[in-house]
Amino acid sequence: MQTTICALATGAGGAVALVRTSGPDVLRILNAVTRRQNWEPRKQIFCTIYDGETVLDKALVTYFQNPHSFTGEDVAEFAVHASPYIKGRLLELLCAAGAVPAKRGEFSQRAFLNGKMDLIEAQGLCDLIASGNKAAHRLAMSSLDGKLSARLSDMRLKITELLAQIEVRLDDVDEEMTPLSDEFVRGEITSVLTHIKALADTFSVGRLIKDGLRVAIVGAPNGGKSSLLNALVGFDRAIVADACGTTRDTVEETLEINGQKIILTDTAGIRDHSLDPAEREGMRRSVRAMESADLILLVLDTSRPLTDEERALWADIEKLGKRTLIVENKTDLPRAGYTLENAQNYQTLAVSCKTGEGLEALKKAVTQDADEAHTADGLMISNLRHYESLLRAQTELESALLRLTAQAGGEIYAEHLRGALLHLKDLIGEVTPDDVLGVIFSKFCMGK
Numbered sequence: 124m125q126t127t128i129c130a131l132a133t134g135a136g137g138a139v140a141l142v143r144t145s146g147p148d149v150l151r152i153l154n155a156v157t158r159r160q161n162w163e164p165r166k167q168i169f170c171t172i173y174d175g176e177t178v179l180d181k182a183l184v185t186y187f188q189n190p191h192s193f194t195g196e197d198v199a200e201f202a203v204h205a206s207p208y209i210k211g212r213l214l215e216l217l218c219a220a221g222a223v224p225a226k227r228g229e230f231s232q233r234a235f236l237n238g239k240m241d242l243i244e245a246q247g248l249c250d251l252i253a254s255g256n257k258a259a260h261r262l263a264m265s266s267l268d269g270k271l272s273a274r275l276s277d278m279r280l281k282i283t284e285l286l287a288q289i290e291v292r293l294d295d296v297d298e299e300m301t302p303l304s305d306e307f308v309r310g311e312i313t314s315v316l317t318h319i320k321a322l323a324d325t326f327s328v329g330r331l332i333k334d335g336l337r338v339a340i341v342g343a344p345n346g347g348k349s350s351l352l353n354a355l356v357g358f359d360r361a362i363v364a365d366a367c368g369t370t371r372d373t374v375e376e377t378l379e380i381n382g383q384k385i386i387l388t389d390t391a392g393i394r395d396h397s398l399d400p401a402e403r404e405g406m407r408r409s410v411r412a413m414e415s416a417d418l419i420l421l422v423l424d425t426s427r428p429l430t431d432e433e434r435a436l437w438a439d440i441e442k443l444g445k446r447t448l449i450v451e452n453k454t455d456l457p458r459a460g461y462t463l464e465n466a467q468n469y470q471t472l473a474v475s476c477k478t479g480e481g482l483e484a485l486k487k488a489v490t491q492d493a494d495e496a497h498t499a500d501g502l503m504i505s506n507l508r509h510y511e512s513l514l515r516a517q518t519e520l521e522s523a524l525l526r527l528t529a530q531a532g533g534e535i536y537a538e539h540l541r542g543a544l545l546h547l548k549d550l551i552g553e554v555t556p557d558d559v560l561g562v563i564f565s566k567f568c569m570g571k
Contacts, residue, residue: 127223130569169183184203227564260331265501286544331417339418375388
């Protein structure tokens, strides 16, 4: 962090671009490109940027004095006109004056290293920038605003205090202190373990909120799969026709339902006797889509009896063990009686793609898990590294309880408490190795 870095902080498009520089030489570089000497921190100044003896642009420039900046260093931000030439030339001038191009995420990494944010907050910032829907935004904000960090800090503090009480008694050779009861130790460990388990259990849904819920629409030909896709996305995305086998390939569309990212895949109808190689390949892709989906919508035409192909498909779905909704389509037509084995174990929804009946209830059911999955204080995790660290801390605490039950002695279960504490510190970023930090921040966008 002895160098001064610079980068474009805004994306393509728009009328104004932001160029940011951070480091020990910011003031000298700022003076060089603006020929201005006096800067009041955190006050935006309208000034000229010079390229030799010519004027490059008229810009709004803000100087932030350390430590009162995003990175904790001296920072200058140039709001310039978004001409590709102006942006590129300004970066060249900054580098000519002594700055170097920033790496991906280097501004955020410096903020972390300077104690302006912990690692969870930094990763929350990255997720916030990438968030494309309301649920992902809310999830990222819970990390960025420090709520998740505060919860983990409470866990860490509780383990630290318990460990201190155990260790001071291990050093009490004269046995002057009152021994800790096993019930007290077990209660303290169990309390932290409960919170860790609850938080770790939110990962499966948190990941889906962050990356999107993959939903496969499957069924027999002419069951109304493409009609359902079109009804959910709100326009004619897939071709609908009376002839069987209209959909030969998977058709994918991303949309937002109840503030959550949903990736819908309409699949080719599955039947025993396909007409040609193209339809058979479409059916193979349907099976792959079903196997990789997070949620399956089995679409059944209620105006006709179940076919053998539908019963076979249902058997295959049950074997997959994935979350499945049974969608009884064409409720606007007279209903034919049928029985689907074990259907009572699955949620069934009646819809009509023609009239729109039941579509809102279906949308609510699709997002139900994500709506309900969070801890009592509304927290959720979506980062694999966070999940793995929590699992390791959970394993250590469970081992501590086993040692405590086995009367193995304070030295033994205290070691497991230290292990759990280490994993929680790694989660927040207190003991994370530099090479791991490099991998984490390399996933950030340029200029952040």
